[in-house]
Amino acid sequence: MTPTILVADDHPLFRQALALAVTQVLPDARIVEAGSLDRAVRAVRDAGDLALILLDLNMPGAVGYNGVALLHAEAPAVPILVVSGADRAAAFAQVARFGAVGFVGKDAPLEAIEAAIAAALSGGRMTPDTDPPDDIAARVAALTPTQLRVLLGVLAGRLNKQIAHDLGIAEATVKVHMTAVLRKLDVGNRTQAAVAARALGLEVTG
Template sequence: MAQSVLIADDHPLFRQALRLAVQNVLPDAINVEAGTLDAAVTAAGTADALRLILLDLKMPGAVGYSGIALLHAERPEVPILVVSSSGPEVAAQARAFGAIGYLHKGSDLDAIEAAIVTALDSPVPSQVDVQEQPVDQVRATVASFTPMQLKVLLAVLDGQLNKQIAHRLAISEATVKVHMTAIMRKLDVRTRTQAALVARSLGLDLRG
């Protein structure tokens, strides 16, 4: 079965550059492209023999590092290489949410290819590495959420009520409550507001 690579970026020209770099590193790979976070999550869930995800932090539909967290939850065995025009200070945060590496959008083709090779050769940890600091532990907890739990949490951050979340995600209100209970238990909080505050403290509601 042919390997595939997911290229998730909303800029066609940069997707073209990433596609060229992938072709140079993995000539036989099938490139799957997405221009929004929703499309990327769908593609990640259905792509066969997925070897690598190239992810733009500022994808439409993404807030902060939510794109990394969602894709890591969807395919935890697949390395995620973040590509961003933001500075290197986002690299550590990206890794905390499950990314294997960071690549600046200003990099030339050789640097992009080298980053892809490194990402492919790097083992994906079974769980996100954390330090002893509580904030790192909470990042790891968020990174371990299921895709639906993350979607519910992001909807809460958007100020939506259970009824609105249920309609948006095509699930019942009872299911939303089950997910919220699991989210609050994992984050060790007692209310939706506290869960939202924890998520905001990790940058989930800030543009990447």
């Protein structure tokens, strides 16, 4: 089966560069591109047979590390390699918390990006030069896609009725998911859940 690679970055020229790096590693790869987080999520749902996700941290719809968290929730078995202009020392430990297998800077030589892609495809996982992921980060990473979207809605200050409208589900269903979120995060209320998630970089814009 031809492997499918998702390249998610809002800069067309850099997507082309990443696509070139992918073809150097996997000449027969099918490459799917996305210029926003929403398009990346849809691509993950539509592809079904993804072998790897190459993800920029900063693109429309992505704030903090919510892109990594959302895509990992959608496809927990698919490795995510973050390719970003963010400072590696500061960002790598954070993206690893939410399921990314590696981090490579956008300023890295093409050969280094190719090596990172090859390592991610072969099951390799880079180790941050920091402490291992803490418990609350692991709990956030364990949320389902809908639970994570409900949590992000809470972070944005949305009421249950508004979150239900945003997600196209019943308000009662939002309450069920919120209860599950509180239980998984081991917190007592929405405010504590928001504080915990915000401390991990899951900020959202208003």
